[in-house]
Amino acid sequence: MATAMPMQDSARPITTGSSLLRRMFTLFAVHTVLICGAVFILLPFVWMVVTSLKSPSEIFTVDFSLWPKHFNAVENYGRALTKVPLLRFALNGFIVCAGILIVQVLVAVPCAYALAKLRFPGRNALFALVLLGLCIPVQVPALPLYMALASLGLLNTYFAIMMPFFLSVFAIFLFRQFFKSYPDEIIQAARLDGMSEFEIVWRIVVPSSWPAIAAFSVFSVVAHWNDLYWPLIVINDMNLATPPLGMLFFADSETGSNYGSLTAAATVITAPLVLAFLIARRRFIEGITMTGIK
Amino acid sequence: MTAAATLAAPVPAPRRNRQRLIESLAGSGFALPAFFLLLLTNLVPLAALLYLSFTNYELGALDTRFLGLDNFHKALGDPVFRRSLYNTFAYVAMVIPGAVGLGLLIAVLLHRRKRTRSIYEVIYFLPVTSTLIAMATVWQFILHPALGPVNAALRALGFGEIAFLSEPAYVLPTLAAIGIWQLVGFNMVLFLAGLSAIPRDLYEAAEIDGCRSGIDRFLTITWPLLGPTTMFVIVTTSITAFKVFDTVAVMTRGGPMGASEVLLYAIYLEGYQYFHMGYAAALTLIFLAFVLLFSILQTFVLERRVHY
Numbered sequence: 001m002a003t004a005m006p007m008q009d010s011a012r013p014i015t016t017g018s019s020l021l022r023r024m025f026t027l028f029a030v031h032t033v034l035i036c037g038a039v040f041i042l043l044p045f046v047w048m049v050v051t052s053l054k055s056p057s058e059i060f061t062v063d064f065s066l067w068p069k070h071f072n073a074v075e076n077y078g079r080a081l082t083k084v085p086l087l088r089f090a091l092n093g094f095i096v097c098a099g100i101l102i103v104q105v106l107v108a109v110p111c112a113y114a115l116a117k118l119r120f121p122g123r124n125a126l127f128a129l130v131l132l133g134l135c136i137p138v139q140v141p142a143l144p145l146y147m148a149l150a151s152l153g154l155l156n157t158y159f160a161i162m163m164p165f166f167l168s169v170f171a172i173f174l175f176r177q178f179f180k181s182y183p184d185e186i187i188q189a190a191r192l193d194g195m196s197e198f199e200i201v202w203r204i205v206v207p208s209s210w211p212a213i214a215a216f217s218v219f220s221v222v223a224h225w226n227d228l229y230w231p232l233i234v235i236n237d238m239n240l241a242t243p244p245l246g247m248l249f250f251a252d253s254e255t256g257s258n259y260g261s262l263t264a265a266a267t268v269i270t271a272p273l274v275l276a277f278l279i280a281r282r283r284f285i286e287g288i289t290m291t292g293i294k
Numbered sequence: 295m296t297a298a299a300t301l302a303a304p305v306p307a308p309r310r311n312r313q314r315l316i317e318s319l320a321g322s323g324f325a326l327p328a329f330f331l332l333l334l335t336n337l338v339p340l341a342a343l344l345y346l347s348f349t350n351y352e353l354g355a356l357d358t359r360f361l362g363l364d365n366f367h368k369a370l371g372d373p374v375f376r377r378s379l380y381n382t383f384a385y386v387a388m389v390i391p392g393a394v395g396l397g398l399l400i401a402v403l404l405h406r407r408k409r410t411r412s413i414y415e416v417i418y419f420l421p422v423t424s425t426l427i428a429m430a431t432v433w434q435f436i437l438h439p440a441l442g443p444v445n446a447a448l449r450a451l452g453f454g455e456i457a458f459l460s461e462p463a464y465v466l467p468t469l470a471a472i473g474i475w476q477l478v479g480f481n482m483v484l485f486l487a488g489l490s491a492i493p494r495d496l497y498e499a500a501e502i503d504g505c506r507s508g509i510d511r512f513l514t515i516t517w518p519l520l521g522p523t524t525m526f527v528i529v530t531t532s533i534t535a536f537k538v539f540d541t542v543a544v545m546t547r548g549g550p551m552g553a554s555e556v557l558l559y560a561i562y563l564e565g566y567q568y569f570h571m572g573y574a575a576a577l578t579l580i581f582l583a584f585v586l587l588f589s590i591l592q593t594f595v596l597e598r599r600v601h602y
Contacts, residue, residue, distance in 0.1 A: 026508065030403045031410075037400060038417045041475065045420065047443060048432040060441060111328035119314070120321025126329060133336050135589040137537060139558055140582045141339030143565050143575055144346070147353070148339075167331035191313070197320035226425045228540050229558070233566050244427035248544060251431050259435050266428035277423040281416060288422055289483045 052076050052264040059259050072260060077268070079261035084253070086268055088239060089246030093272075096161050096242055097221045104168040104220060105213060112175030113201045117187060127176075133169035139229060146233055160234040161242065165224060171216050174290065178212040179205060218280075218287025225273055243269040346575035353569035365576035375577065377552050378560040381466060382536060385556060388470035389477065389535040394527055396474065397481025402516065404482070405489045415486075419479035426476060430544040433472050434459065459546055462553035469541050469554060477534060481527050488523030492516065529592045536584060557581055 051059060055072035080086055114120060115127055141164065149160050182205055190200050206213070228244040235241055238249055250265050277284045347365055351358045369375045400418060404411050421429065436442045437458040445455045458468040496515050505511050539558040542548060548555040548563075561581060565574030 030407075034400065034403055034410075034414055037396065037478075038414065041417055041421060041478070043443075044429055044432045044436060044475075045424075047436055048429075051432075051435065107327050107331060110324035114321040114324035118317045118321035118324070120318040120325065122325075123321065126325055129329075129332060129337075133332060135586055136336060136340070136582065137585055139537070139561065140343065140578055140585075141336055143571065143578055144339035144342035145335065146566065147342075147571065150353070164335050167328060167335050169332070169336075172328060197316065197324070201324070222423060226427070228427050228543065229562070232543070233562075244425055244540070247425070247427045247431060251544065259441070262431060263435070266425075266431050269428045270424045273423045273425065274420065277420070278416065281412070284423060285415070285419055285483055289480060289487075 048263045048266050048270075051259055052261075052267050054260055056258065056260055073264075076260040076264040079258070080250070080265040080268060083261065084246060084250045084265070085239065086246065086250075086265055089241050089243045089269070090272065092158075092240060092246075093225050093243045095158060097224050099158065099162045100165045100224050101217055101220050103162070103166045104171050105216075107166065108168055108171035108175055109206060109213075110198075110201055112172045113179050113205060115172065115176045116179035117182070117184070118197070130169045130172050130176075133167075134173060138164055142230060142233060149234060155234050156237045156240055158240065161231050161240070164230060168216075168220065171220075174216055175209065175212060178209050182208065214283060215287040215290050218284055219290055222273060222284075222288055343575045343578060346572050347579050349572045351572040353571055358572075361572065365573050366580075368573065369576055369580060374552065374555060375560055378548075378555040378557050379580075381553070381555055382538065382557040384466055385470055385473070385538055386532055386535040388467060389473045390528060390531055392470065392474035393477035393481055393531050393535075394524070396478045397527065398485050398520075398524065400478065400482045401485030401489060402512065405486060415479075415482075418482050421476045422479045426540045427544055429476075430472065430541045433541075434545050437468065460550050462550050465546055465550060465554045469538070469545070472541055473535055473538060477531060481531060484527050484530075485520070485523060488520050489516070492519050526592070529588055533585060533588045533592075536588065557584075 050068065053071055053073045053076070054068040055070050055075075058069060058072075111126075115123060115130075145164050146155075149155055149163070154160050186204065187200055190204055195204070225242070226244060227242070228248070231242045231245045232248070235245060238246070241249060247265060247269055251262060348361055348363070349358050350361050350365075400414075404414055407414070437444055439445055439455050439457050439460075444458070448454070448456060456464060458464050492515065496519075497511055500511055500515055505514055537558060538556050539562070542554055542556055542559045543562075546554040548559055557577075558581070561574055561577045564570045564577060
């Protein structure tokens with residue numbers, strides 16, 4: 001014991017010194033890797049915003065410079081906003097996302113409540129169908145739905161863009177999980193107070209399920225604001241285009257000739273979700289990765 | 295006897311029956327709109343798809359014949375379809391190591407950071423929220439042979455220009471790099487969630503047992519305990535990568551010389567540009583078969599995670 005103590009005492013300062021050095025080195029290495037990755041991630045965003053401020057002559061020179069020498073933002077953004085109805089695209093995106101989300105929640109909440117808390121015939125079969133539906137991507141029913149909409153003369157309508165997404169099996173699945181943990185005693189008490197099942201769902205269960213509904217809303221809005229496949233199929237009227245489809249129209253009409261206004265348009269289309277993400281960071285990460293964590 | 299029975303069941307029988315009736319009525323009523331929409335947007339289209347895949351139906355065509363499995367035979371011999379299937383799998387094979395490996399690396403490096411974690415998290419997650427179509431247009435410009443900064447940098451370093459999107463050999467890896475760029479942040483969050491579930495004292499115990507370096511700790515604790523999460527992330531990444539469409543539609547349209555034709559783009563062309571509905575239906579079913587295969591794998595993995 002007596003011999004061990006001094007040995008430890010003399011050993012400690014050396015290890016601390018070298019471990020401090022090692023920790024500094026590790027910290028340096030870690031941040032180097034993280035910063036390199038961050039540069040790769042941020043490159044297109046920075047390039048997009050910077051280019052949207054540059055004049056064509058500056059974009060087309062071979063001399064590479066990051067910061068614009070002459071600001072041409074007014075012309076670029078002006079062109080993007082007037083050549084195509086860019087704000088109209090954003091409005092369409094807003095209408096479509098809102099329409100889809102409202103119907104999804106209105107349909108999924110009662111169904112999820114029934115699956116979680118009520119005994120009714122066919123419950124297990126319905127839940128099995130919901131689980132099956134989770135595996136079917138929208139590109140699969142797209143073909144028959146397109147043919148049905150075409151034969152009904154409903155192509156090029158808001159209804160056509162929204163219709164395949166009215167039912168979200170994922171919303172049903174998620175809300176069911178959430179409602180299951182809601183205490184039965186409260187529901188029973190509400191029943192004894194004479195509340196109908198309808199009132200119990202919308203006035204008691206839903207208000208306390210706000211986190212699940214908020215997370216799902218983020219998930220749904222991000223998915224449908226960014227979706228290209230389905231709008232590309234059912235919409236060819238530019239006035240009904242959603243932001244991604246509008247971007248595609250614009251890119252086609254410019255045929256790569258005017259990168260200033262093209263990046264200006266890209267900035268306008270990307271901005272709403274990115275800003276919302278920066279404001280509600282936690283909610284966004286939670287909402288979007290919900291599919292993965294389940 | 296009757297008194298005892300009433301005491302044992304606080305809710306009298308008629309009332310309990312009434313409650314049962316209300317529940318089954320309300321339950322069916324609540325589930326009905328969802329069931330109706332499920333039928334309309336999923337089940338009926340699936341049946342229609344199956345039927346279509348056995349016919350040579352084309353939009354606007356007058357005569358439609360029943361072909362049996364001919365469409366599937368045709369798909370197996372169709373060079374465009376075979377190429378798009380091959381390209382899709384090549385794309386998936388390139389995206390998985392990049393998106394999963396980098397996602398894991400970033401998550402492990404970020405996990406212990408306290409002050410800087412949130413800023414890095416925001417940066418890496420940014421591509422997940424941004425509109426891929428808009429960003430693909432920007433990428434196209436960045437990779438432009440004459441005007442883009444990447445080739446400017448290559449020139450400055452003395453390398454030759456690389457035509458990332460118009461050289462058949464480079465186009466798929468380039469699209470895969472953009473796919474990785476979009477997915478890393480998503481996978482990072484999944485890995486961070488997995489990492490926070492590993493108890494801290496395991497690391498302390500390992501340190502006492504002589505696991506000093508970070509790499510030792512990673513190999514003895516993090517990697518084995520993160521195994522289920524990793525499997526899960528691999529499967530989700532595969533499904534997402536398998537559905538690649540947006541970047542192809544904006545940046546390459548399957549070119550150059552079919553080098554970036556992928557499955558969904560082939561289906562899109564057959565179904566909605568050439569209007570070969572029967573053939574497109576068959577291709578869609580093949581697509582679905584692969585997605586279901588991935589999904590079964592996913593359930594299997596989740597099952598394992600429970601038993602872990």
